Amino acid sequence: SVSVLRSVHAKRALELLTSMSQRRSEVDTFACSAAISACEKCAMWERALRLFGIMAQNKLKYNTVTCNAVISACGNGGEWEEALQTLHLMAQRVVQLDTITMSAAISACEKGGEWRNALQLVIVMAQSEVMFNPTTCSAVISACEKGGAWKHALCFIGVMVQSTVALNTVTLNAGISAC
Numbered sequence: 001s002v003s004v005l006r007s008v009h010a011k012r013a014l015e016l017l018t019s020m021s022q023r024r025s026e027v028d029t030f031a032c033s034a035a036i037s038a039c040e041k042c043a044m045w046e047r048a049l050r051l052f053g054i055m056a057q058n059k060l061k062y063n064t065v066t067c068n069a070v071i072s073a074c075g076n077g078g079e080w081e082e083a084l085q086t087l088h089l090m091a092q093r094v095v096q097l098d099t100i101t102m103s104a105a106i107s108a109c110e111k112g113g114e115w116r117n118a119l120q121l122v123i124v125m126a127q128s129e130v131m132f133n134p135t136t137c138s139a140v141i142s143a144c145e146k147g148g149a150w151k152h153a154l155c156f157i158g159v160m161v162q163s164t165v166a167l168n169t170v171t172l173n174a175g176i177s178a179c
Contacts, residue, residue, distance in 0.1 A: 027058055033066040040069040045077030052086070062093055068100050075108025083108035084117065097128050103136040110139045115147035122156070132163065138171045145178035153178035 032055045039048035052070050055062065067090045074083035087105045090097060102125045109118040118140050125132065137160050144153035157175045160167060 027054070027060070029055065029060045029063060029066065032060060033063065033069070036066055036073070037069045040073035040076070043073070043076050045073040045079055045082070048073035049082060062090065062095050064090075064096050064098055064101060067095055068098075068104055071101065071104040071108065075104055075111055078111055080108040080112030080114050080117070087121075097124075097130055099131050099133055099136065102130050103133065103139065106136055106139045106143065110143035110146065113143070113146045115143040115149045115152065118143035119152060119156075132160075132165045134166060134168045134171050137165055138168075138174050141171060141174040141178060145174060150178040 032051050036048045036051050039045070039051065048070050052066070055066070067086055070086045071083045074080070074086065083105050087097075087101065089095075090101070102121055106118045106121050109115070109121065122132075122140055124130075125136075137156070140156055141153045144150065144156065153175055157167070157171070160171070
């Protein structure tokens with residue numbers, strides 16, 4: 001199956017990174033990012049965080065793609081707090097936020113039922129001039145729905161109607177579910 005294949009690839013990526021480290025080869029941002037991305041795809045959020053920590057220890061520079069993978073891995077593992085902590089670290093290290101970053105963080109909040117945090121991230125997106133997309137908006141509405149905040153979900157749909165973000169079936173279904 002695809003998940004087994006992904007798991008094998010993630011383990012192989014981690015083995016290669018460990019081997020590089022043991023041979024005193026230079027572990028660089030690219031190698032760590034590849035291993036973190038493999039962890040993300042296999043729902044290995046703890047390993048992704050561990051690798052992220054190794055990057056810090058080796059004073060490797062974070063990039064948006066690496067941070068996005070960590071946030072997504074944490075979100076997929078139900079670790080919304082770790083996802084938001086990584087987002088906060090990005091701001092401290094002046095790593096560029098993008099739509100993928102914010103969508104992953106909002107999705108992590110949605111999975112954790114953290115609708116207030118999801119709405120806070122919408123404010124961060126607006127302040128940072130990060131573009132919204134239907135996926136981001138659906139996650140915000142779903143977070144509100146899971147938290148019983150249907151008025152906020154409908155209000156957000158109203159904001160979407162006034163913006164350039166297209167409403168799609170997923171977004172509208174999330175809005176209906178919120179009510």
